[in-house]
Amino acid sequence: MIDFSHKKVVITGATRGIGKAIAEKFIAHNATIIGIYHANYEAAARMSEQYQAKGADLTLYQCDVADPDAVSKLYKELEETHGTIDVLVNNAGIRNDAIAALMSSDQWRSVIDINLGGSFYMAKGAIPLMLKQKYGRIIMITSPVAWLGIAGQTNYGAAKAGQIGLMRSLAKEVARKKITVNCVAPGFIETELIDSIDEKLRESYRKMVPMNRFGTPAEVAEAAFFLASPYASYITGAVLDITGGL
Numbered sequence: 001m002i003d004f005s006h007k008k009v010v011i012t013g014a015t016r017g018i019g020k021a022i023a024e025k026f027i028a029h030n031a032t033i034i035g036i037y038h039a040n041y042e043a044a045a046r047m048s049e050q051y052q053a054k055g056a057d058l059t060l061y062q063c064d065v066a067d068p069d070a071v072s073k074l075y076k077e078l079e080e081t082h083g084t085i086d087v088l089v090n091n092a093g094i095r096n097d098a099i100a101a102l103m104s105s106d107q108w109r110s111v112i113d114i115n116l117g118g119s120f121y122m123a124k125g126a127i128p129l130m131l132k133q134k135y136g137r138i139i140m141i142t143s144p145v146a147w148l149g150i151a152g153q154t155n156y157g158a159a160k161a162g163q164i165g166l167m168r169s170l171a172k173e174v175a176r177k178k179i180t181v182n183c184v185a186p187g188f189i190e191t192e193l194i195d196s197i198d199e200k201l202r203e204s205y206r207k208m209v210p211m212n213r214f215g216t217p218a219e220v221a222e223a224a225f226f227l228a229s230p231y232a233s234y235i236t237g238a239v240l241d242i243t244g245g246l
């Protein structure tokens, strides 16, 4: 078993969906979890109660990853409380679909700011803490929409493609400091993000998947965990697809 005792893992969007499954995977390997949530206080309270009662080393912080000042305040606090961090999983994301001709500038901006801006601000803040120990793993949760495209998701596709560009350049900047930067690209995964999609459209998405089913958050968590593990020590600048063959 890979032991993550004394490893500090920051996960954005850690209290629901894929982020929660990633947190659970690291908790099972004894990591110290610093989980970030945004507006769903009930989900955060539930998770905190569930895992702190079991003795997990889990601290949750409220922060809007799209707000650079809030992120820099968060890192100041983390530096005081934790000193360094070992792993950052940039998982927080939203979708807000509309065909381009009808997409409002707010719909465009919010999806870019949270998915892409949030990934940048969180990575920028993590690097100085990782440089202190010359070790770090940064993982971004992108999407195959980045290269396949889906009608109605120009904002989401652009943000997710942007994360891949961000990841590839950042990987080159920090490779010599023993920090790796990679993406995980989940296909259609059963979470609240896609629960809200109309049933007929969901069915058409399901038919696109060669394995003929949606994935689970736990299946994505395995990939994120692998990239953070010693088995992935020579992998950087890569995208790992978890898509059932899309």
Ligand code: NAP
Residues within 6 Å of the ligand: 012, 013, 014, 015, 016, 017, 018, 019, 036, 037, 038, 039, 040, 041, 043, 063, 064, 065, 066, 091, 092, 093, 094, 114, 115, 118, 141, 142, 143, 144, 185, 186, 187, 188, 189, 190, 191, 192, 193, 194
């Ligand atoms: P989800 O169930 O809707 O959860 C989204 C998480 O992001 C929540 O924890 C939410 O926090 C957090 N979040 C949203 N806006 C935030 C902000 N401004 N600041 C901080 N946290 C914020 O979504 P999911 O399906 O697990 O998706 C997780 C990631 O995987 C996203 O990046 C998504 O694009 C990507 N992805 C998902 C799928 C899929 O099929 N589900 C496929 C490919 C990629 P609160 O709970 O506090 O609101």
